[in-house]
Amino acid sequence: MLDPHWSRRTSARMVGCWLMVSFVAAASIIVSDHPVEQASETTATIDGPYANLLASATDLGPSRFDHAQLTVGLRESARPDRLLQWAASKSLAVRWKAGEEWAIVEGAPPDVAEAFDVPVHDYRGMQGQVFYASSQQPEVPAAVRSTVTDLGRILGYTPHREALPDFIPLDVPRQGLTPSALLTAYNASPLAAQGITGKGQTIVFFAFSGFDQGDLDDFAQMSGLPPLKPVVVGGQPSESRAETVMDLEVAHAIAPDARMVVINARPTLEGGRTYERIAEMFDQADQQFPGAVWSLSIGWGCDALITATDLKPVQSALERAHRNGTSAFDASGDTGGLECKGGPRWSSPPGPDDVGLDAISSLPGMTSVGGTTLSTDADGQWLAEQAWIDSPLSQGTSGGVSKLFPRPAWQRRLIVERDPGKRERRLTPDVSALADPFTGIKIRFDQQDLVGAGTSQAAPIWAGLTALMNQYLLTNGGQRLGDINPLLYRVAAGANSPGFRDVTLGGNAVDVAIPGYDMVTGLGSPNVEQLARDFLDIQKGMAPR
Incomplete structure (x- = not known):
């Protein structure tokens, strides 16, 4: 049976420490002896x-x-x-x-x-x-x-998930990738050499937990970066936890001159109207920070618990933000494609009901980010990538076929065996980036040097890189990317430069990586300098059709 309280975003190699959180509705409940109603024949x-x-x-x-x-x-x-x-x-x-x-x-x-x-x-x-x-x-x-x-559903409860990782810093050689090595690995260094550092851009993080400013100060100092002092909207969500700290530090490593904003997402769990509150939160972020890049590493339940109707308020708010230039990235999840299975019951054999997607990450307007294992040389030069999976710890990148949404126009060229209708359902993830804790990014948390990981690391990687690409585009007569999914798939279908590195090795509990698009790593990881030039070519009408 499903336990709805599980930790979704594994931000490092975990040793069995799952955070279980729950929402208790504010109401007085009276146990009743009323007979159970008979179900209608029409339902x-x-x-x-x-x-x-x-x-x-x-x-x-x-x-x-x-x-x-x-x-x-x-x-x-x-x-x-x-x-x-x-x-x-x-x-x-x-x-x-x-x-x-x-x-x-x-x-x-x-x-x-x-x-x-x-x-x-x-x-x-x-x-x-x-x-x-x-x-x-x-x-x-x-x-x-x-x-x-x-x-939609008549359901006054929404599962929510957040990682509370135990980091093992010695798992990663040289204590993790430095900011310069990360930029080098994804070929963003040529943009940095042009003075592209995220200046004038804003990255918004939606979070259930807070951060310790001391950790951020230490990270910026040890990395030789400008100070990292986020704007907080709605007050600090709760005590400092690795999730939010890692998100901020990873994005800062990539776009050190971008403004960082943390929005308290905990109010979405109050009052039994979560998806409506998420839409209100998105609208507020759009009004306060138009054109910002969004990063989400938290979850509000798997797609099998609700209907597409429940998510209409969220999709509508996301589309409004797109029109103002916002691109939104959400971690695909760390359960190896089994997003409907609960962490505390993970040792039980998986079944068909466990296969699923994070509901918000599967929205057509959201860019779902999967995870990889990255190999580099001593200088950070990219050597290889494969899908991230850690079978002994039941972790790995998630993705799959949506139960809720039809295939968007920009995915209709794709053919996957697991979509029974063939080209009928939304597929995730869209893209991927580094997630394996053995090859992760050096961060600072709880006054320790640690290594980040999980698809909750991959999402802020893409958010930070997109802030760089937005600055590059604006500097060169282009415009912010906004709804980026159609552009990503257009580049993958054929562009002047190869904007992606195809990931063809590895898999998760449900699917395997293959040449081209797959439901483990999506279109692949970014080759940033070339991807930015491809986007500029598209905006200037110079891209192939």
Whole structure:
């Protein structure tokens, strides 16, 4: 059975220390002896990881929360009058913003249950968290089918994941890659030689944990870099943890003159409306830091727990940020393709229900970043890369076929054996970078010299490199990259210079790396100087078609 509390982003070689976190809804729960409602013949019982989540929890009977809600998809962005009228007749409320093709329907759980003809119960999870959920997926009521296209889950709980790694610094020769070696490995040194250091660019990190400024000061000093003093939005999320510290230091190693911003993502876990709050957080970041590069190394649950409708607020906010020039990178995960399997139960044999993607990382507007093992010479010159996997520790780069999203136009040329519809579903990751703790980047955490790793290292690598490429483009008459996925796949299909290094060795628990695109390392790792020139050629109309 799925335990929804697991650590997703492994930032170094771990020795079995998983952080388990949970969200406990703020409500008074009364255990009831009410009989269990019968499922409607028009609804379907939800199976897979969602069913495992409920099966691993204690059913407390019909919900006594103050409210329950679900997201609904709309046929158009006009005011949904029919939905508003129907909801009022059912004692429900609707929250809708002008121009959006989604809305939130909410009300007392008994009213939600009656209106959508499904049971809504309270559950107590294995870690003591209490939440409401329906074991049934409702259908769109007949009265609103002319307005509503699809429905999200009735689920008041969102798993969230963050790494709490144990670093083993002696695992890596020479104590990890230095900033100059990292730039050399991914051929970004030619940009640095031109004075491209991220100046004028902003990188935003969304984090569940905070940082110790002393670690950042030490890192900048020992690396010979400018001071690293992030802007914090929403207050320090919590005590200093390796995840946020590593993200900041890795990006600073690449783009030392970029402004670094840490946004507290913990409020997204409050009140049972996580995906709506994520959208609000993204909108706030876009308004405060338009055109910034985003980096995410945290997770809000696997794609099998929700529907695409649940993510419509997030995708909508991401598209607005793209229009202002933002590129967004999210770690694909460190569970070897089994993102729906819980860390505390990792020793159990994997099954079909464990195969899945991180939901936010799989958004078509998000660039999903996988992980590699990197080999360099003594000067940092690239020698080889292969997919990152550590079977004894059940770690490795994640990726696969989306359960939620259709194949974007920019992926339609790809053919993979595991997409049963052939060219029908979104594939991840899109790209990859260094993740193996044996070949990681030298960082400073808890007053120690350590080595970072995991796909949560790979995402800020791409964020930092993109800040450099944005500066390069602006310096040479181009513009910020914005929605970068279509551009990445265009370069891979044919460009004036080879912008990627294809990764053809290794694999994870589900897939193997092959020539060309694969669901372990995506298009490959970046050859930055050439990739930047390819992007400029595209923007100036000089790229091959």
